[in-house]
Amino acid sequence: MLYLHIPFCKKACHYCDFHFSTSLQQQKPMVEALCTEIALQKDYLDTKILHSIYFGGGTPSLLTGDELQQIFDTIRQYFTIADDAEITLEANPDDLQLAKLQTLKAIGINRLSIGVQTFNDHYLQTMNRTHTAAEAIACVENTKLIGFNNFSIDLMYGFPAANHLNWQADIAQVLAFRPTHISTYCLTIEPKTALYHQVKTKQFVPASDNFAAEQYEILIEQLTTQDYQHYEISNFALPTFYARHNSNYWKKGKYLGIGASAHSYNGTTRQANIANNNLYIKAIRQGQIPAEIEVLTPAEHINEYILVNLRTTWGCNREWLATNYNYKFSEKLLAAYAQQGLMVYDSQTVYLTSKGRLLADKICSDFFVVL
Ligand code: SF4
Structure with missing residues (x-):
């Protein structure tokens, strides 16, 4: 996975609070x-065959066709892209005009993740x-018109x-488009963001936790009655359209992350690239990653596995945890939560059940190994 x-x-x-810059002049040197x-990381994974490539950001749809082509040519120099590989690009609606969509399709992108957020x-x-x-509506219509089926x-x-009228209208609009996959996020106030400042200075009054929880319940009810499978706490997909890239993360598969702030995992250690564009480019030019x-301790492996997998539809594999880490769930706690x-x-x-997913953080932490 790349x-x-x-x-x-x-x-x-x-x-x-993701890592990004609004200074676009660095786009070319960044692509280089x-x-x-x-090339430097070509041996990081123990396979040269890629079943998933994911362009995330930031805003990958800002890349030009030539820049994307340059990246694909380089990938093909060092890896083999499997015939059925899922190749996803995150995109903002204002970047996806018809011509751009055609270019993306011709280059080999076969899945778009469109940042609509609301209508x-x-x-x-x-x-x-x-x-x-x-623009969001036009972009999704054009996405379908060009033949992006996924x-x-x-x-x-x-x-x-x-x-909840606006929320219900947003859900209805999305369902009308029948995407293969829907990712949902609760608006959260992250430190160091403009919104955090607005809340502090009382320019923005956030919704209550209860209000957001009600919307989450509406979401689950409406999507699951339209054949979407709630396969992870924030993600819904039509059958057979679970996101391959994210599923690999959740299943603790190996992955190679390229770029400033990208993370990689080789089954034993995790590494995080520096989240600074200038320093990243400078180091890479000198041939350094x-x-x-970070070497995860057994306790960190266990806690991460529980945190991630309890939220998925496939859940935690008790035998795997027992065999690999000698971890056993507390029967008393399980019975109480059940x-x-x-x-x-x-x-x-x-x-977790749907009701349990509303309290996922608390429940997961109750099963953690104390570090
Ligand atoms: S487009 Fe995405 S990555 Fe960029 S600022 Fe907005 S939410 Fe963050």
């Missing part, structure tokens, strides 16, 4: 650096998004409102 981080955005969304890093212009403006609701829509809930390597309708378990598997 991940490429494209750390550029036209504007800073007020809630965002990405290609160099692919409400007021919220889009409040959050400093680059696109309008009309696309995901990102939706955000938890905007402050008097009622500017990464910190009685409250928050967990389901048998001798093989443990997972």
